[in-house]
Amino acid sequence: MEAKFRKLIFAGTISYTILILFFMFFAFNRIDHAHEYSEYGYTFMLVPEAVPLQFPKLTFSWLYDFGNIAAFIPFGVLIPLLYRIRFGKFITFFILAILVLETLQTLTYLGTFDVDDVISNTLGAVIGYVTYRVGFSSKISCKKLFVSALSIVIFLVGIMVISETINYVIEKREGPIHALTDVIEITGTTPMTENLPSFTVAGKRIEPKMNVYSSEGESNKKYDYILGNKKDVWLHFNFGIPDAGDFKGEVKIIVDGQERLHSNEQYSQEAEAVEWHFDKVSQITIIVSGNAKVWDVEISEMKHWWE
Numbered sequence: 001m002e003a004k005f006r007k008l009i010f011a012g013t014i015s016y017t018i019l020i021l022f023f024m025f026f027a028f029n030r031i032d033h034a035h036e037y038s039e040y041g042y043t044f045m046l047v048p049e050a051v052p053l054q055f056p057k058l059t060f061s062w063l064y065d066f067g068n069i070a071a072f073i074p075f076g077v078l079i080p081l082l083y084r085i086r087f088g089k090f091i092t093f094f095i096l097a098i099l100v101l102e103t104l105q106t107l108t109y110l111g112t113f114d115v116d117d118v119i120s121n122t123l124g125a126v127i128g129y130v131t132y133r134v135g136f137s138s139k140i141s142c143k144k145l146f147v148s149a150l151s152i153v154i155f156l157v158g159i160m161v162i163s164e165t166i167n168y169v170i171e172k173r174e175g176p177i178h179a180l181t182d183v184i185e186i187t188g189t190t191p192m193t194e195n196l197p198s199f200t201v202a203g204k205r206i207e208p209k210m211n212v213y214s215s216e217g218e219s220n221k222k223y224d225y226i227l228g229n230k231k232d233v234w235l236h237f238n239f240g241i242p243d244a245g246d247f248k249g250e251v252k253i254i255v256d257g258q259e260r261l262h263s264n265e266q267y268s269q270e271a272e273a274v275e276w277h278f279d280k281v282s283q284i285t286i287i288v289s290g291n292a293k294v295w296d297v298e299i300s301e302m303k304h305w306w307e
Helices: 003-025 030-040 060-070 073-083 087-107 115-135 142-170
Strands: 184-188 199-201 204-206 212-214 220-240 249-255 258-264 272-290 293-303
Touching: 003 073, 003 087, 060 115, 060 142, 073 087, 073 115, 087 115, 115 142, 212 220, 212 272, 220 249, 258 272, 272 293
Parallel strands: none
Antiparallel strands: 184 220, 199 204, 212 293, 220 272, 220 293, 249 258, 249 272
């Protein structure tokens, strides 16, 4: 390699490295957020939580993921051009450098150590090295440059396809929705599940589809359900006080001994729909008093496709 060309490559590598360091340590208002990071202490995210790159979406998140790969492709070309090192030595050096930089981000509170970033950055460097071997390791030609550019596109598309496949396999999706009455009832009374009455709440006609919980003229009624330590659960329900009769009533929802909802005529004037997610839940208690009603109480679990 001519000395003049080598100097240009070296200057370009230094300039590009400075640009990347700026984005890693100072861009995205990192200095302004440093105080927030310091309140939580050093953060090391050592377990991968996301796939490297999904199919294109017009979101900042996708652009960030794309940049985490694409921004490090040039290093896979520039470093071997300067030092002619083999892939094993190059990728080892690169990973060590990224690990050091990620650690510095955490120690300076200008970011967090994120193994997802390490994986994405390394994939970019690998694509760059393949590009170097295809188009830059020997005499450069227009054909080789075209094949190099094409190889970058093919690798990026390949990463997207693999990422989407992995995401489809490991991602949980909401399973079938069942009425809460389908789980084991341990105490209390049974809600209405047949010939469900319609009513109006704040002028809106309500036609329950699955169940209705009410006090049925008593001071209050309690419904207890055990779910047996279900994990990753969604609970859906509606509540309100019908227009007909006295506009008085109260609803309490207690989950694993903790009161999660307490509403009455003073706090709620209209029908309200609620969705809650629980990492784990064992028992749900519904207490209804007065003219209040709870209806269409449903439960679903997040499951993998094979479940």
